[in-house]
Amino acid sequence: MTQHLAAPAAPTTGTDTGWWREAVIYQVYPRSFADGNGDGMGDLQGIRSRLPYLRDLGVDAVWLSPFYASPQADAGYDVADYRAIDPMFGTLHDADALVREAHALGLRIIVDLVPNHSSDQHEWFQRALREGPGSPLRERYHFRPGKGESGELPPNDWESIFGGPAWTRVADGEWYLHLFAPEQPDFNWDHPAVRDEFRSILRFWLDMGVDGFRVDVAHGLVKAPGLPDIGAHDQLKLLGNDVMPFFDQDGVHEIYRSWRKVLEEYDGHRVLVAEAWTPTVERTANYVRPDEMHQAFNFQYLGTHWDAAELRKVIDASLAAMRPVGAPTTWVLSNHDVTRHATRFANPPGLGTQLRQAGDRELGLRRARAATLLMLALPGSAYVYQGEELGLPDVTDLPDDVRQDPSFFRATGQDGFRDGCRVPIPWTAEGSSYGFGTGGSWLPQPATWGALSVEAQTGVPGSTLELYRAALRVRREQPGLGAGEGVEWLDAPEGVLAFRRDGFVCTANTTGEPVRVDVPGRMLLSSRQVRTSVDGTTELPADTTVWWAV
Template sequence: MTQHLAAPAADHTSGTRTDWWREAVIYQVYPRSFADGDGDGMGDLAGVRARLPYLKDLGVDAVWLSPFYASPQADAGYDVADYRAIDPMFGTLHDADAVIREAHDLDLRIIVDLVPNHSSDRHDWFRRALAEGPGSPLRARYHFRPGKGADGELPPNDWESIFGGPAWTRAEDGEWYLHLFAPEQPDFNWDHPAVRDEFRSILRFWLDMGVDGFRVDVAHGLVKAPGLPDIGHHDQLKLLGNDSMPFFDQDGVHEIYRSWRQVLAEYAGEKVLVAEAWTPTVERTARYVRPDEMHQAFNFQYLGTHWDAAELRSVIDSSLAAMRPVGAPATWVLSNHDVTRHATRFANPPGLGTQLRTPGDRALGLRRARAATLLMLALPGSAYLYQGEELGLPDVTDLPDEARQDPSFHRAQGQDGFRDGCRVPLPWTKDGSSYGFGTGGSWLPQPEGWGELSVQAQTGDPASTLELYREALRVRRTRRDLGAGDALQWLEAPEGVLAFRREGFVCTANTTGAAVRLPAPGRALLASADVETAADDVVELPADTTVWWAV
């Protein structure tokens, strides 16, 4: 038994639910790598629009679009020069409007990325601030400071960039400006009322265009501690997400999101705010989704958990417990555009981090990835999928250095700089110069054999990862109890096995490297690998396998 189910119940689509976001499955589209509509080798909005029926058929509820705004592309669009314009490489505002309208016609919601922590250094405000020099009112909208040392030759404090090196760059006139990321990404000063007013206006612009919500980039970073104090730690980057930092998770961010929630309330329908908030604990994350703030926050603690039953259970319990007091759904995610795909992460020994240089054991990684996906989709709350994971795509770990475009790769220190490996354009067909991505090649080289993992190659194959995702999402969509609520009951199970009950449903996940025998809890609905039930109703659960049961 692999992927077969009895006749489905009535289909409840996302558009008919007033609280759709609580249990939605949201698919992240990284536009430059999804589909190329004009043949220039770069994915674009026309390509997204053409592939929306695929996403509808896959069974997701909403599509989250990574940035497509006007940008010099110093950090793949996360350096925004104009928040109300589309970068020509992606199309035009008419293309954005067409994507939103067609998605709605297909009963898909559209969530767009918003980047409020920093702008591009080509943003009009910043260019004018540089040109006007020290004392310019526009400089107060960013963090300009005089340097330390006899001639101001040292940065104003000891903060380090997330991409490595100092978090400060010196302008030609001698002042320094803050950038927590690349020098081309100066941080806004959110204490300035003009910044707050501008972003409320940007929200209304896109809400008027018809979007259904915003994924807020670096939601934890907008407010900095008063006085921008030194940190004093020798290796700040290793502490990120694990310790209190004067530039992350400051209490002042919550006032901003309360004001944004009021803007969303001006619009009909349920519009949502989703926080990308790296915090030391899930309890701190829960503060972003209190009833008058955001609706969801990414669960990075879950993303970073190893394929280990005890670890997974601990994070699942703590996530549900943290969200319960604030009435927000838990979210679950295994991959995104910033980390190694989970098919590769799980192919390597634990403890190597979320950016890897080695492909590991490909068969093992895929087997665990399929099992992890069924486990995730059985949990109460909302799930996020990253484009291509439904194909079981691995990271491309052998990209030549000259092809890489991740700015963190090209800096001397900081992150490993291997995010390009999860951003290689998708394969849609078995053959062709870019496996159906477009007619003009692809901006990152695709590996040989990519076509064997393509949508075309996997469609109709009941053993394929794509068909497993389609079936899992159909089951989840037709059995609304899977995503609903916030409760589950853990069942007794052998060591290394997770087993929990939800209404009319049981999930069993064997995270060990050996088969485990246990009583079949019901009728098998779906499994990540072949499973056989003996006549005495004892099932042998294979290594690294998850099974869904109807009870």
């Protein structure tokens, strides 16, 4: 097998073999991270200028949400050209420079890949429209005649994730499938040209030196033969709870086995990360078998309430599911598609992961800090969403006329409030965009965000930013804290989680009241101020997590 030696080389600092098993990976949403040219939109130059901040924060890798050429119908998840950078973000030279500089700083770069669908402006789809029914290009998507006397009804009853039918009719009468927005037609992964194209796309970015791919809608590529109807029930409520004819089909695994072979042609331990919504963690584990992907997002954990019994159940299930396939468990609390956990935990449980109410800000931040220390104490890899290290809440009062989430404009489907977690983050305490850029910001930032900025929190004892910096430093320095595949649960009062790992104990009080617990060793870090007493016990405040060296 030919061995590709990509330039620039991946960083060699830290553990080289299996770096991803215990990595802390920071998600950058490019349009909202940093603006390098003053047009109000984040870009690759801006990201590059802030790489030292990420190095000093203590993360191991950076995951970049899509920056490809796109009409931006869904914030870049509608890709028109997988080998080009959208001008709003920069150029291929900017991307190359970003990868090189990240590696020089000891950071790895993971890029988003969107293989389930393209933009309707993609060259293939445009040719398919021009060439009409029977065109070979139409076979690369899911074009079908409609039902009814004159084909006026969709080919089946599938619904779009963004609401409404999953089919759109074109001028010549045929319909095409789009599980998301109409501007995002689904590829037909049964077609060999689609499979060949994406192996080529992988090599293009691997040759540039990227360290891996986060695979968007990894569970959606293969559809059940015949595209069968689902039946009369609320499909959207079933998503993630049942195997659907358009999600989590067994045929996806053959695709990822072929991709794994491509990555193994390259040096530097390149990785594949699955965004796979599945009914159970056991089915998620199918994506990370030894010859497939390396990691899969743990959405079951993200959706768990701040409750000791629920958390212990999902932690045990997650670790147990990954153990047989030898993959690390991943942990995540926030991302660009859900309400930030500082706001989610500020509201009563059961409201879902998309909210339009601020809740109790103080309570939410207290729980978010505690939840973060709990997450970072678990074995495996952790994901941090930009701005959560500042304790940012969702912006729940954005005017309707500034919203850009496509699901907001649909009659049904998702709540459409993802813009609230995508507001550009604050870097400085003052300025029109709090240091985001010289030209304002594409979504308005709250007037209170100066106090939450990197500048305002840096060097301030007890700030959320300094808590993250300290936690990531301890995680690196404490032997074996990130690695491993299990925890030893300890006896604890109701509502308290306590577990031991090698030389380390984590204690988390998920209740709203102080709880007295035993002191197992020397305190390393706490999400709130905790005082130990001379009798070997301490009063653990409400919603507090403590790390101990034992």
